[in-house]
Every structure is written in C-alpha cells, then in structure tokens.
Amino acid sequence: MPFDFADLRRRPDLEAPNLVAVDATDRLLLDEAATSLAALEPRQLVVVGDHYGALTLGAAHLHGLTGIRVFQDPLVGELALAANAAEAGLSDAYESLPLGPDLVAGARVILLQLPRSLAALDEIVGLVAAHAHPEVVVYAGGRLKHMTIAMNDVLREHFSFVYAGLARQKSRVLTASEPVDPPVASPWPRTQRHDDLGLTVAAYGATFAGSKIDIGTRALLDVLPDALPSAATIVDLGCGSGVLAVSAALARPDARVIASDQSASAVESTRATADLNDVGDRVSVVRDDALASQADGSCDLVLLNPPFHVDAAVEPGIALKLFEAAARVLRPGGELWTVYNSHLKHRDALERVVGETRQVTRNPKFTVTVSTKR
Missing domain, CATH: 3.40.50.150 (Vaccinia Virus protein VP39)
Structure with a gap:
C-alpha cells in the first residue's frame, strides 16, 4: 500500500x-x-x-x-x-x-x-x-x-x-x-506541599502547571463548596495534576470522583497526588479522549478548566469539544462548573451546548460559570 x-x-x-x-x-x-x-x-x-x-x-x-x-x-x-x-x-x-x-x-x-x-x-x-x-x-x-x-x-x-x-x-x-555516567537521578514526579489548601501535589514533566496550582484552578477551588453539594458522582475533566479531583474527594468523602485527562503525564500525576493525600482508593483516574469511556447521563457534576491552545494556535474548538463531552455525561439538572480566561466568550457556547449558564465569579483574568444540563 x-x-x-x-x-x-x-x-x-x-x-x-x-x-x-x-x-x-x-x-x-x-x-x-x-x-x-x-x-x-x-x-x-x-x-x-x-x-x-x-x-x-x-x-x-x-x-x-x-x-x-x-x-x-x-x-x-x-x-x-x-x-x-x-x-x-x-x-x-x-x-x-x-x-x-x-x-x-x-x-x-x-x-x-x-x-x-x-x-x-x-x-x-x-x-x-x-x-x-x-x-x-x-x-x-x-x-x-x-x-x-x-x-x-x-x-x-x-x-x-x-x-x-x-x-x-x-x-x-x-x-x-x-x-553522562553515572546518569542523573530522576526527580520525577516532583511534589509540592500547599499548606493553604492542605494539599500535596505531585507532577510528572509534561503535566500542566507542574506541582504548582495555577490561578484558574484556584479560582474554581474558591467556589467548589457551592458546586452542587448533593452531587453523588463528580468528574474532573482535564484533571492535570488532580488538584480539583483530590480536593473534591477530600471535601466530599461520600461522593464518587472520576479524574479524566488525555495526557499520560496528567493521569500518572493525578494518581500520585491522590495517593499522597490518602484518597487514592476514592479517585478513579482514566486516560480518555473527552470522556469517551463514560456513559451518557452518568454524573451529576463536572469541573472543567479547559485549555484554549492547540499547538501554537488559539483554537476555540478544543473547549467546545469538552463542553459537548460534559453535556453528554451530565444527568438532566446536573451542573458544569467552568473556569476560563475572562477575555474568552465561552458563555454563549455553554448556553447552547449545556443549558442555562450564569456567572459565579469574575476577575480581570478569570471567570467561573455554572451551566445546568437542560
């Protein structure tokens, strides 16, 4: 051929x-x-x-x-x-x-x-x-x-x-x-303790933000207690180092938490972060393309900090793909909590794809919205 x-x-x-x-x-x-x-x-x-x-x-x-x-x-x-x-x-x-x-x-x-x-x-x-x-x-x-x-x-x-x-x-x-001989000892994963959050974060090399916690994730963490407190199944979509998934598992011990990312590095980082914070048995980590392995209408709450670059190009389609994935796996009445750069116009897409969307908080850099599955 x-x-x-x-x-x-x-x-x-x-x-x-x-x-x-x-x-x-x-x-x-x-x-x-x-x-x-x-x-x-x-x-x-x-x-x-x-x-x-x-x-x-x-x-x-x-x-x-x-x-x-x-x-x-x-x-x-x-x-x-x-x-x-x-x-x-x-x-x-x-x-x-x-x-x-x-x-x-x-x-x-x-x-x-x-x-x-x-x-x-x-x-x-x-x-x-x-x-x-x-x-x-x-x-x-x-x-x-x-x-x-x-x-x-x-x-x-x-x-x-x-x-x-x-x-x-x-x-x-x-x-x-x-x-070089002998080879340099591997430092991976690297870990960092965040005392203000009571969280230890682990990260392998390719994981977004490493063992730090980016300010977008912090904005979503600030309002996490308000995100559908009754949720029985929570999905951290694009989990990175697992900060949102592990924080949800720590705050809500009765909830089922699923952390999903297409990055192999992110998946291994999230597993390590979950283990370091003693919730490894309550956070299911999957390497997945836009929640493809999750059933329709199978969760109550999705947490999302979406990327907006593909390679070097600003490409809104990547966020839209994740909005559509969240809408598919949410039960009617379930919620998608999204944090994104304030200059991006995601609200119209969220309204169209998921359902009624309202602003939860906003600062010059980041906006957090909640979208309710229609």
Missing part, C-alpha cells in the same frame, strides 16, 4: 485549515537521522512525541524499520497514529508504550519532537540517558519559535555531546549523544 505524508490526518484531534498533521520538523528530523535510521535493526528505534504518526510511519516506510517503540503523551496522538498506520498498512511496524525504562531500553536512536516544557524534556532525556544503549543518539527537533537555549542546557545535563544543526523551514534539530 503506498504511503504519502499528505494522507496523514489529525483525527480524532481537531482538524482545521490552520492545523496540520505533518510539519517541517517531522521532515527535517527524518532527513537529519536518515543515515542512522538506515543502519538500525528491529526495536532499536524509539519515537517520542510523534504528533500524528509522521515520524513513526515515515521511518517505517522510508527505512523498512519494524519494532518501533513509540510514546505519545496525548491520547489523541496515539489514536491518530493508529488510524494513519492502518490506512498505510503499517500497523505492525510499531507498538505504543508508556514513558518508562521499557520504552527506551537498548535503543540506538531516539527521534523526539521537542516538548514545550523543559520539565517534560528533562524527564524524557533523563530516562533515555539512564536506560538506552550507551551509544544512543537523540535527534530532537522543534520549530525555531518554540526553541530556547535552555533546551540545549537540559540536554547537556544528560549527554556529553550536544550539537545544534542548521535551521530549515523554521525548524532545527539538536543532536545529543554520549550519556
């Missing part, structure tokens, strides 16, 4: 004219690593951060590679890769694995789409340096506008040799080799 990068799609992630499934960084990474890739045997290639399958399927098609081990933090990336691989007849060329020693053990080449977060980069390359083959080479690529010198510094903490290649089409590849 013929393979063409132009056939790759983003689904089930958002698809829009300003959003692409393959970019210049994918192509540059495959070109920069071509000689190394051509010399590999099965299971010697690991791909991390592949957006929608361009790196994995490109390596399989161009070099006949098999046994490719892949980690993608967002679940929609995994699902898009699986769909694109099936259409290209390359499903047997790779396997998806969690971020851990088994992912990188014995690997000779790592293709990495650079994460925006330095913490996420540190967790990934620290794992590679500690568990991959001693002669491993890391090819880490990104868009110039998102790359910083600090990324080189993170790589140098774990590798003796770091080289910045020439830019092409506003992308660049950093090449790292010769892992």
Whole structure:
C-alpha cells in the first residue's frame, strides 16, 4: 500500500485549515537521522512525541524499520497514529508504550519532537540517558519559535555531546549523544506541599502547571463548596495534576470522583497526588479522549478548566469539544462548573451546548460559570 505524508490526518484531534498533521520538523528530523535510521535493526528505534504518526510511519516506510517503540503523551496522538498506520498498512511496524525504562531500553536512536516544557524534556532525556544503549543518539527537533537555549542546557545535563544543526523551514534539530555516567537521578514526579489548601501535589514533566496550582484552578477551588453539594458522582475533566479531583474527594468523602485527562503525564500525576493525600482508593483516574469511556447521563457534576491552545494556535474548538463531552455525561439538572480566561466568550457556547449558564465569579483574568444540563 503506498504511503504519502499528505494522507496523514489529525483525527480524532481537531482538524482545521490552520492545523496540520505533518510539519517541517517531522521532515527535517527524518532527513537529519536518515543515515542512522538506515543502519538500525528491529526495536532499536524509539519515537517520542510523534504528533500524528509522521515520524513513526515515515521511518517505517522510508527505512523498512519494524519494532518501533513509540510514546505519545496525548491520547489523541496515539489514536491518530493508529488510524494513519492502518490506512498505510503499517500497523505492525510499531507498538505504543508508556514513558518508562521499557520504552527506551537498548535503543540506538531516539527521534523526539521537542516538548514545550523543559520539565517534560528533562524527564524524557533523563530516562533515555539512564536506560538506552550507551551509544544512543537523540535527534530532537522543534520549530525555531518554540526553541530556547535552555533546551540545549537540559540536554547537556544528560549527554556529553550536544550539537545544534542548521535551521530549515523554521525548524532545527539538536543532536545529543554520549550519556553522562553515572546518569542523573530522576526527580520525577516532583511534589509540592500547599499548606493553604492542605494539599500535596505531585507532577510528572509534561503535566500542566507542574506541582504548582495555577490561578484558574484556584479560582474554581474558591467556589467548589457551592458546586452542587448533593452531587453523588463528580468528574474532573482535564484533571492535570488532580488538584480539583483530590480536593473534591477530600471535601466530599461520600461522593464518587472520576479524574479524566488525555495526557499520560496528567493521569500518572493525578494518581500520585491522590495517593499522597490518602484518597487514592476514592479517585478513579482514566486516560480518555473527552470522556469517551463514560456513559451518557452518568454524573451529576463536572469541573472543567479547559485549555484554549492547540499547538501554537488559539483554537476555540478544543473547549467546545469538552463542553459537548460534559453535556453528554451530565444527568438532566446536573451542573458544569467552568473556569476560563475572562477575555474568552465561552458563555454563549455553554448556553447552547449545556443549558442555562450564569456567572459565579469574575476577575480581570478569570471567570467561573455554572451551566445546568437542560
């Protein structure tokens, strides 16, 4: 079956004219690593951060590679890769694995789409340096506008040799080799105690806000006692480090709490946060795409602090997808409590998708609303 990068799609992630499934960084990474890739045997290639399958399927098609081990933090990336691989007849060329020693053990080449977060980069390359083959080479690529010198510094903490290649089409590849010996001890997950809330937060590298508590979440925490006190089933949609889910479990010991996020890092962070606060047995954590595994009309209260960026683009569709998911799983009369940047005009969408919406609180930065399922 013929393979063409132009056939790759983003689904089930958002698809829009300003959003692409393959970019210049994918192509540059495959070109920069071509000689190394051509010399590999099965299971010697690991791909991390592949957006929608361009790196994995490109390596399989161009070099006949098999046994490719892949980690993608967002679940929609995994699902898009699986769909694109099936259409290209390359499903047997790779396997998806969690971020851990088994992912990188014995690997000779790592293709990495650079994460925006330095913490996420540190967790990934620290794992590679500690568990991959001693002669491993890391090819880490990104868009110039998102790359910083600090990324080189993170790589140098774990590798003796770091080289910045020439830019092409506003992308660049950093090449790292010769892992430091002994490897740097892993600090992940990092934890932080928040005495004002009586909460300890744990976070892995790619988790939004890390072990801190962002001010949007704090705004929703301030009004959490007023959020449908009779709720028997509560969902923290886009749970991040689990602050809202764990706070709800602590405040309402009789409620069933479900924490859901498509990020593998967020899911592991929430589990760790729940355990640290002794509610691990009462918070069910699921990695899910917009509550796809939850039944219609199955919960009373949804708590949501939605993102508003997809890659570098401001994309209102991502919040709308989560509003629709909340509306589907809420029982009639159930409530969606949402916090969002005050400049965003989400209220009309919430009224249309969920039901009657009123403002609970507002400041120059954040607005909290409650929407009642019609």
